[in-house]
Amino acid sequence: MRGSRERESEHFCFLQLDMRTIHTTAELRAALTLLREQGKRIGFVPTMGALHEGHRSLVRLSKQDSDVTVVSIFVNPTQFGPTEDFERYPRTLESDASLLIEEEVEFLFAPTVDQIYPNGHSTHVHPGAIATLYEGARRPGHFDGVATVVSILFNIVQPQIAYFGQKDAQQLAVIRRLVADLAFPIEIVAAPTIREPDGLALSSRNRYLTPAERKEAAALSKTLFLVRDLLLDRHSPAHAKVAGMDEFQRFAPHAILDYLDVVHPETFQPKASFEVSEGLEEPSPTGRGQGEGLIIIAANLGSTRLIDNLVI
Amino acid sequence: MRGSRERESEHFCFLQLDMRTIHTTAELRAALTLLREQGKRIGFVPTMGALHEGHRSLVRLSKQDSDVTVVSIFVNPTQFGPTEDFERYPRTLESDASLLIEEEVEFLFAPTVDQIYPNGHSTHVHPGAIATLYEGARRPGHFDGVATVVSILFNIVQPQIAYFGQKDAQQLAVIRRLVADLAFPIEIVAAPTIREPDGLALSSRNRYLTPAERKEAAALSKTLFLVRDLLLDRHSPAHAKVAGMDEFQRFAPHAILDYLDVVHPETFQPKASFEVSEGLEEPSPTGRGQGEGLIIIAANLGSTRLIDNLVI
Secondary structure, three states: OOOOEOOOOHHHHHHHOOOEEEOOHHHHHHHHHHHHHOOOOEEEEEEOOOOOHHHHHHHHHHHHHOOEEEEEEOOOHHHOOOOOOOOOOOOOHHHHHHHHHHOOOOEEEOOOHHHHOOOOOOOEEEOOHHHHOOHHHHOOOHHHHHHHHHHHHHHHHOOOEEEEEOOOHHHHHHHHHHHHHOOOOOEEEEEOOOEOOOOOEOOHHHHHOOHHHHHHOOHHHHHHHHHHHHHHOOOOHHHHHHHHHHHHHHHOOOOEEEEEEEEOOOOOOEOOOOOOOOOOOOOOOOOOOOOOOEEEEEEEEOOEEEEEEEEO | OOOOEOOOOHHHHHHHOOOEEEOOHHHHHHHHHHHHHOOOOEEEEEEOOOOOHHHHHHHHHHHHHOOEEEEEEOOOHHHOOOOOOOOOOOOOHHHHHHHHHHOOOOEEEOOOHHHHOOOOOOOEEEOOHHHHOOHHHHOOOHHHHHHHHHHHHHHHHOOOEEEEEOOOHHHHHHHHHHHHHOOOOOEEEEEOOOEOOOOOEOOHHHHHOOHHHHHHHOHHHHHHHHHHHHHHOOOOHHHHHHHHHHHHHHHOOOOEEEEEEEEOOOOOOEOOOOOOOOOOOOOOOOOOOOOOOEEEEEEEEOOEEEEEEEEO
């Protein structure tokens, strides 16, 4: 049953035997059905490629928890708006495969668009109110695209457990809601955001930044940490936001702040007040500690849009 | 692991030991996970109860094909419009359970509404264009409700195979599209419509009919058979429709015909022409023979709405 193997980078060939790259749904289903019948536990990391250390941390969690790790790389056209960066989104399959081979991933699923959206495709999954707020308001249809492709990938891979980055907090909340609402028999695990030394959250879009923009990009996380400290010092969300906006503009005078808010981590409804109960609660890798509040930020640096968040 | 058993009708108690009635998702998941691990093949018949011989035929197909048959009874509120018959829809759990025990069904899943739609439920599944035509046009939101509840039930039961009646042809087409589009790993089988001696298709709503309406209700199937014969005699769909509408009003002068049309069986797009290739093709119980065309009809008899169809 074993098919084509990655052979691009010869110095990894001794490991390449362990990773199978699959491009069709039928081939992946056949391989995973056999493993499932053997009682193997399947972990799944859905990605759009352009992998970085944040993705690596998701893969490592899956390798710890599961017998078999499936990573998908699919730049999903339906979650990009017509004016967004679908065409220029980085596609780096060779280096992505090398990273996954280093991590001893068993399956890389890299389907073509027609494998995911067969001829006549017309059924869509729509999240509710949460998909109309913040990223959903700025990117109409984005979370419909996310919920639909994640449902499709879940049904193809049928994992016991799936891993998402806390960095895309609203996507994570949409997917938690999706799994609860459609009763997917899948545990969702959120992994903490990985940051550069200056605090910038890792993102595949960081590579778009010019050196000057890259320097100012640290303003997002600096603002989040300031707002968190103010909230923990029992300042109101309104006051903390004003101070945060000042801090952001001071540090990143050329950036345009889109939003900065304190929201409920599950519904993304804004929180007018914030009660500190037992101080800082770090996001748990099991995904159970979602915190009592979430500070969210989005900004445009030149033509690049960045988001970040902090669980409190 | 065996829990509560149906004990309502004592004269079936020798068989009742074999059917387990389950009301919660967690309990059903636990029971089916064990069976799945043993390699059992699970067949699923989703229903809204008020079971009749049409449902019995679905159950018998599942019993033939599968190791374990799960029948769900759930009157799904989200597929009824605000002016429809949700409140008066027949609820006959005791006699339904007796029928299922006769057929040696292993699991009856009869969840409460909050089991299917947990607190905060907001994710919905929307079929595409097909859900805007005919029944979808008359019953806004109906097929969203169907697609959503079927997705939820599929994820709870995780059957290898699921059975639907050809009687609800547009629902069947929506579900086939749903399964293809969201990649559910489930085979869909359509079972032929069961009819009364005068041709009336069995339906849980037939019990609403007064004796006079019941007599006129045979007009739906009489019209379908006439239109089919005309098409097979190479009359055009337009001509066959006019003759069919005359026949309907002659036989059922008090009924109001809603629609009568010849459509594509997968898309429900109207067919202006119809090529007869090899004469009548009966719907196959494997669901593969969906025919080349479908004659559909809907009519109101008093306050009751009836639908029927014929594959050609």
